Amino acid sequence: MRKLSKYKVCGEVDSTVTGKLLYLILDELANKNGEIIIPQRKISDALHISKGAVSRNLRRLRDGGYIDVLPQYHSDGGRAANKYRIK
Numbered sequence: 001m002r003k004l005s006k007y008k009v010c011g012e013v014d015s016t017v018t019g020k021l022l023y024l025i026l027d028e029l030a031n032k033n034g035e036i037i038i039p040q041r042k043i044s045d046a047l048h049i050s051k052g053a054v055s056r057n058l059r060r061l062r063d064g065g066y067i068d069v070l071p072q073y074h075s076d077g078g079r080a081a082n083k084y085r086i087k
Helices: 002-012 017-029 040-047 051-063
Strands: 035-037 067-073 079-086
Touching (some): 002 017
16 A cells, blocks of 8 residues: 555645656655655666756655755865655
8 A cells, every 4th residue: 555655645745757657766766764865867777768857857846845955065065966855
């Protein structure tokens, strides 16, 4: 039953179909704390959609309150892939 409840929650997400798919992917890959670090390019390559579409839909999910986006940095101060937290 838990497996279906995840899809029900996704159905209630007020986003595009791509946004809902991204939400499901993040939820599926997240650890037990609901967090995942993944580059947007990896998502875009896996789904065969543009990085811009991934970025736009992640922003919509964040603005809608469905995920938190936590910037990550390398030890030298350079940007790393964001951490996403499912709410």
